[in-house]
Amino acid sequence: xxxxxxxxxxxxxxxxxxxxxxxxxxxxxxxxxxxxxxxxxxxxxxxxxxxxxxxxxxxxxxxxxxxxxxxxxxxxxxxxxxxxxxxxxxxxxxxxxxxxxxxxxxxxxxxxxxxxxxxxxxxxxxxxxxxxxxxxxxxxxxxxxxxxxxxxxxxxxxxxxxxxxxxxxxxxxxxxxxxxxxxxxxxxxxxxxxxxxxxxxxxxxxxxxxxxxxxxxxx
Amino acid sequence: xxxxxxxxxxxxxxxxxxxxxxxxxxxxxxxxxxxxxxxxxxxxxxxxxxxxxxxxxxxxxxxxxxxxxxxxxxxxxxxxxxxxxxxxxxxxxxxxxxxxxxxxxxxxxxxxxxxxxxxxxxxxxxxxxxxxxxxxxxxxxxxxxxxxxxxxxxxxxxxxxxxxxxxxxxxxxxxxxxxxxxxxxxxxxxxxxxxxxxxxxxxxxxxxxxxxxxxxxxxxxxxxxxxxxxxxxxxxxxxxxxxxxxxxxxxxxxxxxxxxxxxxxxxxxxxxxxxxxxxxxxxxxxxxxxxxxxxxxxxxxxxxxxxxxxxxxxxxxxxxxxxxxxxxxxxxxxxxxx
Numbered sequence: 001x002x003x004x005x006x007x008x009x010x011x012x013x014x015x016x017x018x019x020x021x022x023x024x025x026x027x028x029x030x031x032x033x034x035x036x037x038x039x040x041x042x043x044x045x046x047x048x049x050x051x052x053x054x055x056x057x058x059x060x061x062x063x064x065x066x067x068x069x070x071x072x073x074x075x076x077x078x079x080x081x082x083x084x085x086x087x088x089x090x091x092x093x094x095x096x097x098x099x100x101x102x103x104x105x106x107x108x109x110x111x112x113x114x115x116x117x118x119x120x121x122x123x124x125x126x127x128x129x130x131x132x133x134x135x136x137x138x139x140x141x142x143x144x145x146x147x148x149x150x151x152x153x154x155x156x157x158x159x160x161x162x163x164x165x166x167x168x169x170x171x172x173x174x175x176x177x178x179x180x181x182x183x184x185x186x187x188x189x190x191x192x193x194x195x196x197x198x199x200x201x202x203x204x205x206x207x208x209x210x211x212x213x214x215x216x217x218x219x
Numbered sequence: 220x221x222x223x224x225x226x227x228x229x230x231x232x233x234x235x236x237x238x239x240x241x242x243x244x245x246x247x248x249x250x251x252x253x254x255x256x257x258x259x260x261x262x263x264x265x266x267x268x269x270x271x272x273x274x275x276x277x278x279x280x281x282x283x284x285x286x287x288x289x290x291x292x293x294x295x296x297x298x299x300x301x302x303x304x305x306x307x308x309x310x311x312x313x314x315x316x317x318x319x320x321x322x323x324x325x326x327x328x329x330x331x332x333x334x335x336x337x338x339x340x341x342x343x344x345x346x347x348x349x350x351x352x353x354x355x356x357x358x359x360x361x362x363x364x365x366x367x368x369x370x371x372x373x374x375x376x377x378x379x380x381x382x383x384x385x386x387x388x389x390x391x392x393x394x395x396x397x398x399x400x401x402x403x404x405x406x407x408x409x410x411x412x413x414x415x416x417x418x419x420x421x422x423x424x425x426x427x428x429x430x431x432x433x434x435x436x437x438x439x440x441x442x443x444x445x446x447x448x449x450x451x452x453x454x455x456x457x458x459x460x461x462x463x464x465x466x467x468x469x470x471x472x473x474x475x476x477x478x479x480x481x482x483x484x485x486x487x488x489x490x491x492x493x494x495x496x497x498x499x500x501x502x503x504x505x506x507x508x509x510x511x512x513x514x515x516x517x518x519x520x521x522x523x524x525x526x527x528x529x530x531x532x533x534x535x536x537x538x539x540x541x542x543x544x545x546x547x548x549x550x551x552x553x554x555x556x557x
Binding site for chain 2: 117119120122123124125126127128129130133137138141142144145215216217218219
């Protein structure tokens with residue numbers, strides 16, 4: 001079963017999956033992190049209240065999050081074709097992954113930042129800190145351990161989304177599992193693929209937790 | 220002491236919180252002048268509005284009426300930028316210390332300096348000096364989680380002093396600390412006041428804190444200032460009900476003796492050294508029952524008060540009153556509940 005060709009294919013699948021996860025996570029954070037910060041600071045109890053903007057952002061985030069990823073994957077195909085030039089292969093999965101996970105990341109970031117003690121924020125305000133100072137020097141650094149754990153959860157979610165991309169021929173480990181295991185009844189290959197996915201998730205979680213423990217000065 | 224120019228003036232200050240279906244008046248027409256160089260106490264029971272009051276002083280809460288004049292500038296008239304700058308001249312410490320948990324002591328003290336745009340090297344140097352002032356040089360690299368409550372408050376004080384503020388606001392700064400640590404923190408505040416000439420405004424619900432370090436005190440009750448004056452004066456002759464309640468808080472148990480004749484004798488620095496009660500009993504040949512006694516150190520002078528039960532016969536009572544009058548001892552009759 002594990003012939004040279006299969007191993008090579010699995011190797012390519014792993015690399016494709018890692019590529020999708022890495023690029024999508026990075027860009028999704030570039031969008032999701034500021035979005036999460038905005039959700040916190042524009043709250044009516046926040047440091048720069050702007051209830052109208054807060055409500056609008058919240059509604060957009062909820063809307064995108066409520067669309068099942070498999071539907072989103074297909075719905076954004078025209079956009080993907082326009083952007084990447086194709087709807088097949090790992091690169092073509094990256095736009096829907098970003099669109100699907102950025103709002104999720106925004107909510108994760110929001111909940112991490114809301115854990116920061118209000119008293120510490122008040123202390124910063126009493127020193128004449130501007131909202132930008134508070135975001136960069138208080139909210140994000142103080143929430144760092146929680147943000148790291150949130151990132152591990154986000155990356156894991158992106159990995160499981162990327163596996164779904166196999167259905168539309170997106171490449172990566174999910175694609176292999178569906179093509180060989182599901183369409184061709186080669187259970188062995190499906191099994192190995194799933195184990196590799198499990199190991200990757202374990203690794204992400206472990207790295208996240210270790211990094212968090214090192215970063216957290218409260219312990 | 221409190222003879223400098225007015226550093227903080229509250230003029231007709233009011234704060235109303237708009238609830239969902241009710242309006243809460245937290246502060247109503249507060250007029251207060253705090254002078255440069257004094258230690259000013261603001262005391263009240265919880266919910267009296269004192270926390271709101273201190274937050275109005277640095278505009279963390281915007282007053283809904285009246286104005287706050289800080290060092291000659293009306294805070295309400297300042298631009299956002301100037302207000303942030305003005306806040307750098309007002310340090311503040313808190314009950315829960317509010318240190319940045321992910322920064323060590325030194326970095327915590329550097330924080331306000333970073334906000335003020337001081338170069339890193341200069342900031343670190345200043346932070347080290349301040350650690351020396353608060354006696355924690357050896358804890359520079361320690362994170363808040365590794366420090367005791369008293370040490371955390373010392374770091375918070377150092378942090379509040381970093382930008383050379385004119386005023387230090389203390390919001391229940393000792394309420395989370397044990398009595399010994401409280402005393403050492405209060406001593407540090409007194410030292411800062413004397414050596415650096417920084418005006419200290421102390422918010423507390425504990426009369427002992429006021430007695431220990433304050434020169435003047437304002438008593439807040441139900442959103443108003445109920446009483447204002449020198450600590451000695453308020454302590455010896457409290458006028459308002461709330462002031463009496465705070466000053467005589469230790470003697471609530473004398474309610475048991477309701478209906479009998481009682482009298483509160485107040486000792487100032489002079490009479491503390493004379494055996495007043497013993498002499499009185501000898502001279503009047505009338506025994507008295509001591510219900511309550513307390514001595515306090517206010518600004519280095521011994522102040523005491525004693526509640527005695529007076530004899531039931533009128534002549535004995537008159538004799539005692541006469542003795543107290545002749546000897547110029549301050550006293551007052553106590554009714555039902557003090």
